[in-house]
Every structure is written in structure tokens, then in C-alpha cells.
Amino acid sequence: MKPTTQLEEARARQAESIEKMQTWDAKSQALPDNASQDERDLTRRAFDDAMAENARWQDTVDRLASIEEAKEAVALRNPDSDQIEQRAGDRQRIVVGDEPKTYSQHSAADGRSFFVDIVKSTRGDIEARMRLERHSQEVRDISTTVTAGGNFVPPAYLGELYAELPRPGRPFADAIGSRPLQATGMNITIPRITTGTTEVITTGDNAAVSETDIVEALLTVPVRTIAGQQDVSQQLFDRAEPSIDAVLFSDLRRAYDAALDSQLLNGPGTSGTHLGIRAVSSVNTVAFTTGSPTAALMVPKVYDAIQQVESNRFTQADMIVMHPRRSAWLASNLSSTFPLFQLGSLTQASGTQDAGMTTSLGGLRVVRDANVRTTDGASTNQDEVYVVSSPDLILWEGPLQARVMPEIGSGTLTVRLQLFAYSAFASGRQPKAITVMSGTGLVVPAF
Numbered sequence: 377m378k379p380t381t382q383l384e385e386a387r388a389r390q391a392e393s394i395e396k397m398q399t400w401d402a403k404s405q406a407l408p409d410n411a412s413q414d415e416r417d418l419t420r421r422a423f424d425d426a427m428a429e430n431a432r433w434q435d436t437v438d439r440l441a442s443i444e445e446a447k448e449a450v451a452l453r454n455p456d457s458d459q460i461e462q463r464a465g466d467r468q469r470i471v472v473g474d475e476p477k478t479y480s481q482h483s484a485a486d487g488r489s490f491f492v493d494i495v496k497s498t499r500g501d502i503e504a505r506m507r508l509e510r511h512s513q514e515v516r517d518i519s520t521t522v523t524a525g526g527n528f529v530p531p532a533y534l535g536e537l538y539a540e541l542p543r544p545g546r547p548f549a550d551a552i553g554s555r556p557l558q559a560t561g562m563n564i565t566i567p568r569i570t571t572g573t574t575e576v577i578t579t580g581d582n583a584a585v586s587e588t589d590i591v592e593a594l595l596t597v598p599v600r601t602i603a604g605q606q607d608v609s610q611q612l613f614d615r616a617e618p619s620i621d622a623v624l625f626s627d628l629r630r631a632y633d634a635a636l637d638s639q640l641l642n643g644p645g646t647s648g649t650h651l652g653i654r655a656v657s658s659v660n661t662v663a664f665t666t667g668s669p670t671a672a673l674m675v676p677k678v679y680d681a682i683q684q685v686e687s688n689r690f691t692q693a694d695m696i697v698m699h700p701r702r703s704a705w706l707a708s709n710l711s712s713t714f715p716l717f718q719l720g721s722l723t724q725a726s727g728t729q730d731a732g733m734t735t736s737l738g739g740l741r742v743v744r745d746a747n748v749r750t751t752d753g754a755s756t757n758q759d760e761v762y763v764v765s766s767p768d769l770i771l772w773e774g775p776l777q778a779r780v781m782p783e784i785g786s787g788t789l790t791v792r793l794q795l796f797a798y799s800a801f802a803s804g805r806q807p808k809a810i811t812v813m814s815g816t817g818l819v820v821p822a823f
Contacts, residue, residue: 383440390433396426397502405500427509434510478511490625492613494780543630544746546637548697551743552766557599557774557798564597564772564800595805599772600650602635603796604628610782610789628795629776638747640771640801641697641762650801653762653769654749659810660684664761664817671709674817675726675737681763681811682738688808689765696740697762699748703734705821750820757820761813768809774798 404419479490488507496504558564571591578585606628612620636650645651653659662684664677678696685693707729714725727737734742740763752758779794803810 383437383444386433386436386440390430390437393426393430393433397423397430400426401500401502427506430506431509478507494778541627543634544637545630546633547743547745548747549637549640549771551695552769552771554771554773557772557800562599564599564802566595566597566802566805567592568595568805595802597800597802599798599800600648601796601798602632603794604631605792605794607785607790607792610791613791624793625778625795632776632795632797634747636799637745641745641747642749651803653764653803653810654760654812656804656807656810658807659812660688660808662811662813664813664815666817669817669819671706672711672713674706677813678761678763679738681761681813682740684811685763685765685809689768689806691765691809693740693763693765695743695764695766696737697743697745697748697764699750699759700733700744700746701821702759702761702818703742703744704732705823706734707732708823752814753816753819755819758814758816758818760818763811763813765809768806770802770805772800
């Protein structure tokens with residue numbers, strides 16, 4: 377009898393784990409309506425244990441199969457050798473490439489679609505649930521997956537797709553960066569020193585030393601939810617070509633990005649919104665007021681905004697945020713006068729431009745963001761410009777989560793798809809790190 381190889385043994389063990397899954401799934405389905413919660417929890421835990429066991433054996437099978445394929449490749453290159461011989465002191469090194477992900481841009485053609493599998497898993501499809509579990513293993517190192525109730529972290533490739541509907545994206549959010557949101561709690565509390573100690577010159581030997589107690593206050597940053605949903609027919613889920621999940625997720629993802637970015641700039645901080653930088657109290661302000669605006673008149677105002685951050689926050693500003701229309705208008709202006717002090721190696725310039733847009737001004741990076749409002753001022757036709765010290769603005773983001781609920785529209789074969797994420801934004805940690813520039817000089821630009 378041919379001896380059993382490690383790979384065959386692993387496949388046999390995986391088959392046993394699948395049989396366990398099927399057994400416990402059948403027991404779960406056979407539970408009567410009056411079954412106790414303990415009985416339901418028991419079958420669910422047993423099923424989950426079997427699924428985890430299957431995932432472990434799947435990893436083992438994949439690893440051993442890769443080794444066997446590598447050995448076969450070596451044997452094909454050496455047809456006179458029945459096996460790989462290793463001399464003393466030598467080591468055979470096999471490099472295994474990355475395995476294909478469960479869900480990719482091309483997996484739908486093979487019948488593997490992320491959202492479709494979520495829908496199928498809610499109906500008891502074991503293979504769909506196994507694919508979702510394997511996907512969860514693939515993203516576990518970078519994301520938190522909540523598998524209860526049909527929540528899964530969407531595949532990375534979906535976040536890279538682009539929707540047909542143009543959206544402004546998240547330039548400001550990406551420019552300041554984000555850090556992972558804590559796993560629990562609906563508020564983040566940050567202590568702030570409002571009155572500091574003092575240091576003064578003493579009047580002489582044995583003189584009293586100045587003593588002022590620190591006064592602190594707590595800044596509470598609420599965790600907000602940004603969510604969107606789409607109702608889709610079951611027929612579209614099952615029979616669409618190409619897969620509808622890529623189209624829907626792409627648009628929901630871009631809608632989330634635009635909503636978050638707009639909140640970071642414009643949110644009032646009430647009714648579940650973030651407190652955007654323009655709504656923070658006690659920020660620096662600069663008025664650019666003129667009936668005939670030009671870039672030559674605006675540039676000194678920008679420098680004023682820059683110096684206010686350093687004069688009041690005592691740290692350098694590093695970013696200027698403006699609407700693309702303002703950036704292009706600045707880049708288009710010409711002048712016969714120039715700054716007395718040149719910027720680096722530039723000749724007769726206060727900044728740089730590229731592709732028709734201003735890219736830097738006064739040595740600071742210019743972030744172009746179409747989420748900057750263009751409806752401010754008495755005539756509601758003005759945009760604003762923000763100069764900030766970005767390290768003082770802290771954004772926390774949780775992972776995007778997808779949720780599928782087939783029960784809501786079951787009477788019409790309708791499935792509800794939701795995408796949501798939690799985030800928190802500490803915009804008011806250092807109000808003087810923000811300068812808001814506004815006024816009649818920022819009306820719709822004339823080109």
C-alpha cells in the first residue's frame with residue numbers, strides 16, 4: 377500500500393473538518409423553534425470551531441501543496457533525478473510566492489464575489505461562509521473583522537476601484553493622516569493645559585520663587601458614524617455581469633471618503649457631525665477684503681495667516697488648504713513685482729505650480745480640496761483658505777465595515793447593503809494651530 381503523504385493527510389483532516397461543519401450546521405437548522413438559547417449557542421460555537429479548524433487545515437494544505445509543486449518543478453528541470461538530493465551542509469531552499477487572494481478584481485469570473493458570498497452565507501451556504509472566513513484570515517493582520525451578523529471587512533481591491541459618479545475624495549483627510557480608532561467607547565478624552573507654570577527672575581538671594589499651579593481641562597472628542605446604504609434586487613446580486621458588488625462598493629466607498637473629508641472641514645460638531653476646522657472656536661482669522669482681488673493682493677494675506685499660527689501656537693504651519701478654483705486662479709495670475717526675499721532656488725516667485733494648479737505657497741504645501749465650501753459670505757459665493765499645523769489635528773478611523781440584510785426586503789427579493797465606519801476628529805486640541813482666511817477677495821475667481 378502506498379504510504380500516506382503529509383499533503384494527503386492534511387486534505388483528509390480538512391475533509392473531516394468540513395464534515396463537522398456540515399453536521400453542526402444540520403443540527404442548527406434542525407433545532408425546534410422552542411429550543412433554548414444555550415442549545416443554539418452550543419451549535420453555533422461548535423460550527424465556528426469546526427470552521428476555524430478547517431481554516432487551519434486549509435493553510436496547511438496550501439503550504440504543503442506549494443512545496444509539492446516546487447519539488448515537481450525541480451524534477452521537471454532534472455528528468456534524470458527521481459528525487460532532490462541534498463549534500464551534507466547544503467540546504468534546499470524553496471521560495472513560495474504569494475497565494476492569490478480569495479477576492480480580487482477577477483475573482484467574480486470564477487464565482488467568488490464578496491457581497492454575493494455574504495448574502496449566500498446568511499442562507500446557510502457553507503462554501504460561501506468558508507470563503508469569507510478565509511478572507512477574514514487574509515485581512516486579520518491589518519483590520520478588525522466582526523463576523524457576527526454578517527459584518528466583514530471588504531477586500532482591499534474594492535477600495536481601489538473608481539466609481540462612475542465623480543466625487544471630491546478626501547484630500548484633506550489624507551494630508552493630515554489618520555490613526556486606528558480604539559476598539560471601544562463613544563468618546564475620546566484629551567487633557568488640555570489651559571494655564572501653565574511661570575518662570576520669573578528672582579529679586580535676590582533667598583527670594584521667593586514664582587509658583588503658578590497648572591490648570592487643565594478635558595477636551596472630549598465624540599466618535600461619529602458615517603454610513604450609506606443601497607437596496608438591491610436579489611436578481612441583480614445573483615445574475616449581474618460584471619459583479620454588482622464592485623460597482624456598489626466603489627461608489628459607497630467614495631461617498632464615505634467625500635462625506636468624511638467634508639465633515640473635517642465644514643462639520644458644525646452637532647447632531648452627530650464632526651467639528652470641522654472652520655467651526656473651531658478661537659482660531660486665528662484673516663480678512664481678505666477687496667472688490668478687485670488679485671494674487672498679488674492675496675499673497676500677503678496668506679503670509680499673515682502663516683505667521684499667526686507661529687505667533688500664537690508657537691509652531692510652524694505646514695499646510696495650506698484651498699479649493700481647486702482658488703489654486704488655479706493663483707497659478708494663472710501674472711505680476712511685474714516680486715518678493716524681496718527669494719524662496720530657495722526659485723527665481724522671482726512666491727511658490728510653485730504644476731498642471732495648472734498651485735502646489736506650494738510661501739514654502740508650505742498646498743492641498744487642493746473640492747470639499748472646501750464655495751457658498752460663504754454675504755453673497756454666498758466665497759470660498760475660504762485654511763492655514764494649519766497638521767500635527768495638531770488628530771483623526772482616528774475605524775475599519776470600513778460592510779453589512780448585508782436580506783430580511784428587510786425579503787417580501788420583494790430585495791437585499792439591503794450598508795457600508796459604515798466610525799471616526800473621531802480632534803480639531804479643537806490647539807485652536808491657534810488653525811487660521812481661517814475669508815472675505816470678499818475670495819469670491820468666484822475671474823480667469
